Amino acid sequence: MEVEIFTHRNCTECNLLMEYLDQRGLLGKVKIIDTERYPFLALERGVISTPSVFIDGKLVYAGKVDFQEFEDILHGNGVERHFNKEELIGKLMEGIVDSFAATAWLFVNRDFDSFLAQKDFVIAVTGLALTGGEEEGYQYLKNVLSKEGERILQEWEPRMFRNISSNFVREIYWLYGRKVPKEEVFSKYPLEVFAHWVMVRGGAVGRVGLRIHSLSEAEVMARIAKLYAFLEDNYDALWDKVEKEQKSLGKYVKA
Incomplete structure (x- = not known):
């Protein structure tokens, strides 16, 4: 059985999974592939989120991993879920x-x-x-x-706001290595620049996945403006959360 895990050094879930496998002496049973070092391999394999776990070439987990279930698989035990x-x-x-x-x-x-x-x-x-x-x-x-689809996206919009805003703040954290005052951030990233960031960062590598919407598209910009307002209102709380999370990352994904 060949097991591959695509990870990223700043991925909390990756860190937790590596710690779990290490504690149980299972790291030797898996191959770790760093998406930061091998982005095109990740693209070729269809990796969207980390950790992504492939077993004999099949994507079995993406983003969230059931640790106990995965351990059973690594021990050669049969696992089958029933879905509703x-x-x-x-x-x-x-x-x-x-x-x-x-x-x-x-x-x-x-x-x-x-x-x-x-x-x-x-x-x-x-x-x-x-x-x-x-x-x-x-x-x-x-x-x-x-x-x-549209109704479901609207229903999940608060969670999407939190995800995108947290990732924006996380990247500011990586760039500066210090807390950047709210006024400075929103001066550097007015709405139009933030809109560009969202469009370019959303699943795009080069031209792959890239869709640039004109800033004159009222419907798109209205949605992004709501997101921008959420980010502005919650910036300090998001920063505190991101800073705590990043400082907790362990040896497995920081090297």
Whole structure:
């Protein structure tokens, strides 16, 4: 059994997973691939969030990993989940808002049809990868999202705001290594610059995944303006949360 884990050095969930595997003497059973050093390999494999766990080439976990279940797999124990269709939308959206790339791209572009083409990711984050109903569950998701996608995005908007805003603050933290006063940040990043950041950072590497919307597109800019206001209102609390999280990262992802 070949097990590959795609990680990033500043990923909290990656850090927790590496600690768990180390404590149980299981690190030798997996191959760790750093997405910062090997971005194009990650792109080739369809990695959207970290950690992403592949078993014999199949994406099984994306973003969130059930540690005990994964340990059972590494010990060679059979694992099979049963899924409830009614839970699939919630699981998919949980997986999306756990991924900055997925969240930002969908928040701006509102295009579930294109997003669902990333079938391996959808199946992994919903848990369908460990069930016998992958195709049935996937088709159910496509049918529901084609009819109710916009309503679902609006329902999950608060979580999307928190994800995107936290990632913006996290990158300011990485850039400066100190707390940047709120006034300074919003002077450097007026709404138009922030809108560009959201569009470029949302799942884009080079031209792959890149959709630039004109600043004259009123509907898009109105959504981003709401997000910008949320960021401005919550900047200090977000900074405190990000700073605490980043300082807690351990040896496995900081090197």
